[in-house]
Amino acid sequence: MTAQAEPLELVKLTKRYGDTVAVDAIDLRVPAGTYCCLLGPSGCGKSSTLRMIAGHETVSDGDLVLGAHNISDIPPAKRKTSMMFQNYALFPHLSSRDNVAFSLKMRGIDAPTRYERADAALALVQMEGFAKRRPNQLSGGQQQRIALARALVTEPSILLLDEPLSALDPFLRIRMRAELKRLQQDLGITFIHVTHSQEEAMALSDLVVVMNDGRIEQAGTAREVFSRPRTPFVARFIGGHNVVDGRVDRIENGLIHFAVPTGRAAARAPDAALSTGDPVSIAVRADQITLAQGNQAANDNANSLSGKISSIQYQGSFVEVRVDAGQAEPILVTVPDSRFDAAPVAEGEDATLTWPIEDGHLLASASA
Ligand code: ADP
Numbered sequence: 001m002t003a004q005a006e007p008l009e010l011v012k013l014t015k016r017y018g019d020t021v022a023v024d025a026i027d028l029r030v031p032a033g034t035y036c037c038l039l040g041p042s043g044c045g046k047s048s049t050l051r052m053i054a055g056h057e058t059v060s061d062g063d064l065v066l067g068a069h070n071i072s073d074i075p076p077a078k079r080k081t082s083m084m085f086q087n088y089a090l091f092p093h094l095s096s097r098d099n100v101a102f103s104l105k106m107r108g109i110d111a112p113t114r115y116e117r118a119d120a121a122l123a124l125v126q127m128e129g130f131a132k133r134r135p136n137q138l139s140g141g142q143q144q145r146i147a148l149a150r151a152l153v154t155e156p157s158i159l160l161l162d163e164p165l166s167a168l169d170p171f172l173r174i175r176m177r178a179e180l181k182r183l184q185q186d187l188g189i190t191f192i193h194v195t196h197s198q199e200e201a202m203a204l205s206d207l208v209v210v211m212n213d214g215r216i217e218q219a220g221t222a223r224e225v226f227s228r229p230r231t232p233f234v235a236r237f238i239g240g241h242n243v244v245d246g247r248v249d250r251i252e253n254g255l256i257h258f259a260v261p262t263g264r265a266a267a268r269a270p271d272a273a274l275s276t277g278d279p280v281s282i283a284v285r286a287d288q289i290t291l292a293q294g295n296q297a298a299n300d301n302a303n304s305l306s307g308k309i310s311s312i313q314y315q316g317s318f319v320e321v322r323v324d325a326g327q328a329e330p331i332l333v334t335v336p337d338s339r340f341d342a343a344p345v346a347e348g349e350d351a352t353l354t355w356p357i358e359d360g361h362l363l364a365s366a367s368a
Contacts, residue, residue, distance in 0.1 A: 261326030
């Protein structure tokens with residue numbers, strides 16, 4: 001099976017349902033052959049975006065451009081996109097093979113050709129041995145493979161997947177995740193995968209698009225988004241990060257020093273237009289914070305917060321320690337188990353948190 005990969009461009013793409021703006025003029029370029037995840041909480045507009053790309057939902061404003069063509073008003077079957085649904089939507093009375101061949105039948109393709117293509121699609125998802133079975137004779141994971149084969153049989157340029165792994169048990173989910181990635185790489189086409197799981201998006205994506213309230217908060221590689229979240233929302237949503245809020249105290253040599261309730265913090269920001277007293281937030285990864293026993297706020301580190309340990313949770317190879325340090329949420333520190341064991345701390349004890357200046361990333365304000 002071969003399909004031509006083409007770049008997809010969303011230009012000021014907007015979806016309104018009455019007064020609700022579900023997707024708010026988003027711009028996004030998805031290069032050909034990309035594994036792209038639309039990531040965000042429920043209701044942020046992921047599915048509406050996916051359905052507009054598929055043609056199952058009309059575009060209220062803006063454009064969808066696939067390769068050289070504006071596809072905004074083209075019927076779904078002519079778009080070179082194909083959708084795999086969350087509930088698989090298989091026909092219960094048809095065999096796997098007929099389910100997979102169905103859309104080709106609708107397109108008027110002759111029986112020998114459509115069965116040949118259906119068999120190739122079944123082979124692609126390792127289901128050639130199940131061609132004669134009906135959906136109720138298959139496990140959930142197998143039904144999903146059939147749904148995947150059915151979506152791929154039309155040789156789309158873009159495969160659209162709406163929460164494809166959410167119905168699977170955790171073990172199968174991780175296995176199918178690896179298979180989706182392999183398929184995408186083998187086929188070389190673009191996959192656009194909607195998920196609310198940051199772990200899934202991190203594991204799969206070449207391009208992670210973090211959405212919130214109908215807008216794109218950040219789009220980038222998994223590594224970029226994780227190591228440099230752009231906004232407080234992204235930092236909180238992707239997990240493993242802390243958002244430290246404070247106010248600008250002074251700016252010296254491109255270094256912003258700011259006052260926080262229980263200590264001080266600093267971040268490099270040569271381009272930031274900030275003045276003394278402005279509110280600022282930085283993101284600091286939980287694994288980049290060093291926790292020391294006792295209140296040592298008088299040390300000379302530019303980043304230092306003091307507080308009380310509010311919880312300790314063992315997670316196997318690391319320990320999650322949360323410290324109340326006057327921020328909106330407790331500061332999370334992940335401590336490798338060997339380091340924790342060498343200097344154990346307990347709930348209720350005083351602690352001091354420090355981190356290198358380069359590990360604090362200035363965040364754009366929520367409204368930016
Ligand atoms: P997500 O996939 O991120 O959960 P959706 O795209 O499904 O988000 O929904 C975005 C917003 O649009 C939500 O506020 C939702 O209630 C609203 N919405 C979605 N579909 C419809 C619809 N058919 N009619 C009216 N409102 C809708």
